[in-house]
Amino acid sequence: MSLTLAQKIIQSHLVSGEMKVGSDIGLRIDQTLTQDATGTMAYLEFEAMGVPRVKTERSVAYIDHNTLQTGFENADDHRFIQSIAKKHGIYFSRPGNGICHQVHLERFGIPGKTLIGSDSHTPTGGGLGMLAMGAGGLDVAVAMGGGEYHITMPKMVLIRLSGKLSPWVSAKDVILEVLRRMSVKGGVGKIVEYGGEGVLSLTVPERATITNMGAELGATTSIFPSDEVTRAFMEAQGRGQDWIPLVSDPDAVYDEVLDIDLSALEPLAACPHSPDNVKPIAELAGQKIDQVCIGSCTNSSYLDMMRVAAILKGKTVHPDVSLAIAPGSKQVYNMLAQNGALADIIAAGARVLECACGPCIGMGQSPNSKGISLRTFNRNFEGRSGTADGQIYLVSPETAAASALTGVFTDPRTLGEEAAIAMPNSFLINDNMIVPPAPVEEADQVEILRGPNIKPFPTTTALPDHIEAKAILKVGDNITTDHIMPAGAKILPYRSNIPYLSNFCFGVCDKEFPERCRKEGKGIVVGGQNYGQGSSREHAALVPLYLGIKAVLVKSFARIHCANLANAGILPLVFKQESDYDVIDPMDELSLPDVREKLIHHEPIIVKDLTKNKEIEAEAVLTDRQIDMVLAGGLLNYTKENA
Numbered sequence: 001m002s003l004t005l006a007q008k009i010i011q012s013h014l015v016s017g018e019m020k021v022g023s024d025i026g027l028r029i030d031q032t033l034t035q036d037a038t039g040t041m042a043y044l045e046f047e048a049m050g051v052p053r054v055k056t057e058r059s060v061a062y063i064d065h066n067t068l069q070t071g072f073e074n075a076d077d078h079r080f081i082q083s084i085a086k087k088h089g090i091y092f093s094r095p096g097n098g099i100c101h102q103v104h105l106e107r108f109g110i111p112g113k114t115l116i117g118s119d120s121h122t123p124t125g126g127g128l129g130m131l132a133m134g135a136g137g138l139d140v141a142v143a144m145g146g147g148e149y150h151i152t153m154p155k156m157v158l159i160r161l162s163g164k165l166s167p168w169v170s171a172k173d174v175i176l177e178v179l180r181r182m183s184v185k186g187g188v189g190k191i192v193e194y195g196g197e198g199v200l201s202l203t204v205p206e207r208a209t210i211t212n213m214g215a216e217l218g219a220t221t222s223i224f225p226s227d228e229v230t231r232a233f234m235e236a237q238g239r240g241q242d243w244i245p246l247v248s249d250p251d252a253v254y255d256e257v258l259d260i261d262l263s264a265l266e267p268l269a270a271c272p273h274s275p276d277n278v279k280p281i282a283e284l285a286g287q288k289i290d291q292v293c294i295g296s297c298t299n300s301s302y303l304d305m306m307r308v309a310a311i312l313k314g315k316t317v318h319p320d321v322s323l324a325i326a327p328g329s330k331q332v333y334n335m336l337a338q339n340g341a342l343a344d345i346i347a348a349g350a351r352v353l354e355c356a357c358g359p360c361i362g363m364g365q366s367p368n369s370k371g372i373s374l375r376t377f378n379r380n381f382e383g384r385s386g387t388a389d390g391q392i393y394l395v396s397p398e399t400a401a402a403s404a405l406t407g408v409f410t411d412p413r414t415l416g417e418e419a420a421i422a423m424p425n426s427f428l429i430n431d432n433m434i435v436p437p438a439p440v441e442e443a444d445q446v447e448i449l450r451g452p453n454i455k456p457f458p459t460t461t462a463l464p465d466h467i468e469a470k471a472i473l474k475v476g477d478n479i480t481t482d483h484i485m486p487a488g489a490k491i492l493p494y495r496s497n498i499p500y501l502s503n504f505c506f507g508v509c510d511k512e513f514p515e516r517c518r519k520e521g522k523g524i525v526v527g528g529q530n531y532g533q534g535s536s537r538e539h540a541a542l543v544p545l546y547l548g549i550k551a552v553l554v555k556s557f558a559r560i561h562c563a564n565l566a567n568a569g570i571l572p573l574v575f576k577q578e579s580d581y582d583v584i585d586p587m588d589e590l591s592l593p594d595v596r597e598k599l600i601h602h603e604p605i606i607v608k609d610l611t612k613n614k615e616i617e618a619e620a621v622l623t624d625r626q627i628d629m630v631l632a633g634g635l636l637n638y639t640k641e642n643a
Contacts, residue, residue, distance in 0.1 A: 002249040004156045006191045006223055009131040009246075013114050015148045021155055021255075024623035026148030027131075031058045031108065032140050033117035035100045037065035037361070037487075038537055040077050040496040042118050042137030043084045044457050046144055047448075048636060053089040053440065055146035058108055060434075061085045062093040062100035066492050067356040068363055073493035076451025080496075082435065087446035089437045090144075097433035098329030098355040101125070101297040105208055106331055107431065110242045111226035116140055116149050120215045120536035120560060121297050121378060127208030128233075129226030129246045134215060136538035136564040138635050147639065150625060152559075154191045154220045155255040161198025163263030167418040168411075170307075171206035172299060172376065172396035175213040176268040177260060180278035184478065185530045187219030188559060190255070194224045195248060198262045203423050204233035205301035212298045213378045216275040218533060218558055238429050267411055269374075270394035273382040274478070281399055284409040290371035292323045292404040294397055295353070296360040299376035300328025302335055303421060304397045309341035310419035311401040311412075312348035318407030324365050326353040335428050350404075362386040362488030374400050374409070381482045381534065383508050386489065454496040458546045460569040460633035463599070467550045467571070467592040472516055472523025474586045475509055479527050480534035481561060483508045485543055487535075495539060498546050505543045517547035526584050527554035532561025541568040545634075551592065553607065553618055555581055566626040569634030571595070573605055573618040580616040584609055599627050 003011065010019060010027065017025035032054075034042050039061055046054075061081050066074040078095060085092040093103055100117065101124035109115070111129035115122060118137040125132030135149065143149050159178060165171075178192075192214055194207070202210075207224040214222030224230075226246040234243045267281040294300075294308055305327055317323045325345055327333040333355055336342040346352060359365035360377040366386030367373040373385060373392050380392035395403075398412040412418075438446050475483070486504055494501045506513040517523055525544065531554040532540065541564040544552075551571040555578045565572045575581055584590070589610040598605050605618045622630065632638040 002251045002253065004252040004254065005193050005225055005246060005248040006131060006156060009112055009114065017153070019153055021153050023153045024150055024625055025153050026150050027114055029056060029116055029143040029149050030113040031115040032056055032143050033060050033062060033100050033104055033115065033122065034137070034140060035065050035119050036063045036077055036081060037492055037495050038118035038137045039081050040454060041457065041538065041542070042141050043081060045138050045141040045636060046088065048457060049141060049145050049639060051145040053443065054144040056144055058091065059089070059144050060091045060093060060104065060108060062103065063095040064099045064356045065361055065363065067095050067354060068489055071493060072451065073453045076453055077496055079449040080451065080454055083446060083449040086438045087443050087448060091437065092435040094433045094435065096330065096354055099297045099300060099357055101212065102300055102328030106237055106329060106427070111230060111244050111246050116143055118536060120534065121212050123214050123221040124208045124212040124297055126211035126214070126221055126223035127204050129224060129230055131221060131223065133221045134536040134560055136536060136560065136567050138538060138567045139563065142635065142639060150623070151220060152189065152623065154189055157190045157192045157256040157258065158254040159192060159194050159258045159260060160196035161194060161260055161262055162196050163198055163261045164201040165262045165265065168398055168413045168415070169265050169267060170396040170398055171202060171209040173265050173268045174260065174262065175210045176270055176278050176394070177265055179213070179216055179270065179276040181258065182217055184216055184274060184276045184533060185218045187214065187217030190219050192217065192219050192222040193248065194222070199224060200227070200229060201262065203303060204230060205303045209298055213275070216378060218530065220559060236424055236426050267396060267399050267413065269399065270380055272391045272393065273380055275379060275394060281395070281409060281411045285411055287409045288372065289321060289374055289403055289408060291367045291373040292321055292400050293359045293365055293373060293375045293377070294400050295326030295328065295358065296377040297328065298378045299397050300326060300332065302332045303423065305332055305336055306341055306421045307419070308397050308401045309336065309344045310421060311398065311415065312350065313344040315348055315405050317349035317404050320407045321404050322351065323349065323404040324351045324353055324359060326358050327355050329355055330433055331428055334430065338428070359385065361492065363492065364489060366390065374403050376400050379534065381480050384482050384487060453494065455498055457636070458498050458542055460545065460637055462633045463569065463571065463596055463631050465594065465596045467595050469522040469524045469550050469590060470520055471526050471584050471586055471588045471590055472520060473506060473510060473513055474526040474584065475528065477528035478530045478533060481532060481537055481540040482534055484532065484540040485537060498542055501539060502543050502546050505547060514547060522548040522550055524590050525549055525552045526581070527552065528581065529555045531557050533558040536560045538564045538567065541565045541570060545570055557621060562621060566622060566629055567635040569630055571630055572621055574621050576604060576617040576619055583612060583614055583616055588612060596631065599631065
């Protein structure tokens, strides 16, 4: 049987199920990663499982999100993660070492391996030829304990690249073009593979930019072949021994094929407030801007930073623009310092930030009110920047740097000849900010350090026979995890404290939601298309669980959030007829009779709107395994019951 690239990796890691589109499959996981905004909860969940040491080939805990320490909370979380990593066999990347996806690409990623991470941009590893997927923290905890990671077998999409990028056009423009064509929900239930002759013209960091933002398609993951370009990168990282060739079979069959001529692309921007709201920079040229931010897991590589430094060299940032730059890793930062590029960046007037996520998650550098901010990041959801009315545009590093100099949207093609930036033959290797775990024989002596902000995982109970609750909130299409559980410097420090975090749930949509939930004691959320797009953060399920949400009834779900709801024991339902969405009004009394029996027998779920005296049908978008999980009250209960 001829196989695609992803199918080859799936086949070699298949533990349960069949490679049949739409079927539930269980995969063996080789590597895991966590970051600190999701890591504390993941490790609390791992502790609850009672497994003394991780069973993966490599698990790494990164500190890159909550690095601003304006109180004790973040520092306490970092100490907790470091101590639990030391005890349970997990490598620990210290604060300042860099963004998880950039560092993992540099130091740990291996072609042909499976990787799941408690961060939705884990598909960055696909730039190396990994099957890398974002997942909820509980899924990562189970994988660390040796359990399978379950997904629905996706369709395969081939994006066939031809030609070569023109000067001043970058990998960021490639993925923006893909988003323009496919939309933020066009990748749901699919794996996106890149092939064609054009692939050879893209470096590994450029490929990683593309796979990173594949998360915004809603895709299960994105992946490039492992070829000579991959080998050169890994040899330059001192890891040539880990390289293997990996390509799809010549006669592999894809469900969809999309052709992109790289030479025909031009600089693009995703306009507020969605990554697929894409326009050419040429159409925006001349509009005044207020801020530029360069970095994030999408565009913080050595290659990106060197291109930015070349544009800024000998020039000065426009007086009306604030330019902030965050290198993606200590390796990148160090190399910039050694070769003089950092001096060029500083001399131009840029504000150099630490190697962390920073502004991408609203952790500092919020723009001015109604400010126009050009960012090399992956998301521009409303309010995510920390400024409610901020106008966020997603652009390439080249466009960002050019615009920072002029004070207006600027097509970088107007700058003249592009500087030739070559990939280094060898990167600076210094892993002194990565702390290995304690040896097995010393693990019992390691003390777990817990601060007062770290609260236990919310308790769950088995699904009741009947659910009766009000439609406590009704929202529209494309509700993101940022709507459900906002990020930002004020909120992120409380990721380990679900009770406190609950005060901010759905704050973007309805500030009264938490109090209404407490008053009612329970509720059902009603929503539109693509509910839960964006981050993999399981807090967007755990906090509603804490507030008493029993079910979420929508037109369609984003993949990871739907899985996180089931993991938490919340029942995810979709309208059998989308028009029934219009039947339910906020605070209508809803009844789901015999819901447990109907789940067990795979029957449609009846939703009675007692206020309207109407009856509609819904479907549980769950695999057999997920049904058992929800019946048990979530993945943690299910895992304990089946241990």
